[in-house]
Amino acid sequence: MIVSPQVLSDVDNLRARFCGAQPFRHIVIDDFLDAGFADALLAQFPDFERGNSNNEYRQKGGKSVVESVRKLGPAYQQMDDVIQGREFLGLIERITGIPELLYDPYYLGGGTHSNRSGQSLDAHVDFNYHPVDEWHRRLNLIVYLNPEWQDSWGGQLQLHSDPRRDDNRTSSIAPVFNRAVIFETNEVSWHGFPEIRMPEDRQSLTRKSVALYFYTRDRPEEETVGKHTTVYIDRPLPEHLRAGHVLDDGDMQELQALLSRRDHHIQRLYRELHELTAARDRGALGRILYLAKRAYFRARR
Known part of the structure; x- marks a missing residue:
């Protein structure tokens, strides 16, 4: 054992x-x-x-x-x-x-x-x-x-x-x-x-x-x-970023990184929607192939 x-x-x-x-x-x-x-x-x-x-x-x-x-x-x-x-x-x-x-x-x-x-x-x-x-x-x-x-x-x-x-x-x-x-x-x-x-x-x-x-x-x-x-779930703003806080260079970098992650998330969802629409237009076989590919990539995250 x-x-x-x-x-x-x-x-x-x-x-x-x-x-x-x-x-x-x-x-x-x-x-x-x-x-x-x-x-x-x-x-x-x-x-x-x-x-x-x-x-x-x-x-x-x-x-x-x-x-x-x-x-x-x-x-x-x-x-x-x-x-x-x-x-x-x-x-x-x-x-x-x-x-x-x-x-x-x-x-x-x-x-x-x-x-x-x-x-x-x-x-x-x-x-x-x-x-x-x-x-x-x-x-x-x-x-x-x-x-x-x-x-x-x-x-x-x-x-x-x-x-x-x-x-x-x-x-x-x-x-x-x-x-x-x-x-x-x-x-x-x-x-x-x-x-x-x-x-x-x-x-x-x-x-x-x-x-x-x-x-x-x-x-x-x-x-x-x-x-x-x-x-x-996209991560929230850091706890120290509240009304009245003065942003420094580190804060700006962190905000830019958070916005970039959210933008990439939105872009991925749009891409999946586009692929699903294209698969629908290709008929039943296209939908099956799309769903199989999507499950494959998602399982490997």
Whole structure:
């Protein structure tokens, strides 16, 4: 088993922590993997250039993803073998109380994630159905592989109660080495991370993680909604920008960056609308091809 013995012997306590966590059910587990195995995953972690770094605008960005994890080396092959087995799935079921979990053989949107300085992730809820098998998405399990990480570098995983509200409550989790975060995915599981700000002498470092997503064939009726892709919320103005505040150069740069992100978001929506209209004009086959392509790109965010 690749999971540390301490985790295996503490399941009841872990489940209580998972069920009682706020702003939605989750748990943070330090030293989640066997120490030697975590070291092996880091040693075989792919270089940024090896992964797919196309962003939602289909341009090269600051995040690189490798979904074909078995090609990365023996440790990732072992990980893939273990996480699809009943022993591992049963462990996660006991911790979360979610039965009959299914492993995703495609690693759609998952696998290794490498984020460069300057990268961030707006608060969002994930796509809720598997694009291929139509299973319900139920859990994210993220293992961080960053041997050195300081709070001043940003990049903390943030779990939100509701980023659209002024009284939004946030839980912040540093992405330190061999720390696992398991959280449920539903219509209120808002999460993201603020901008990574590496110092000049650490620019070559990236925020490394392995993302594993789990599904079920069914889910409780009260949690079941129509199919949707990833839903993002554009980040609000910083708290210090209020009436009477005098803008400085740093404020202007931050405002310009926020406006640029919002402009890109609007442009992407217009492009998708244009593509959908063109697909409609091409008939039924065009619509099917459009939806298939859209699901493919959205799943890989």
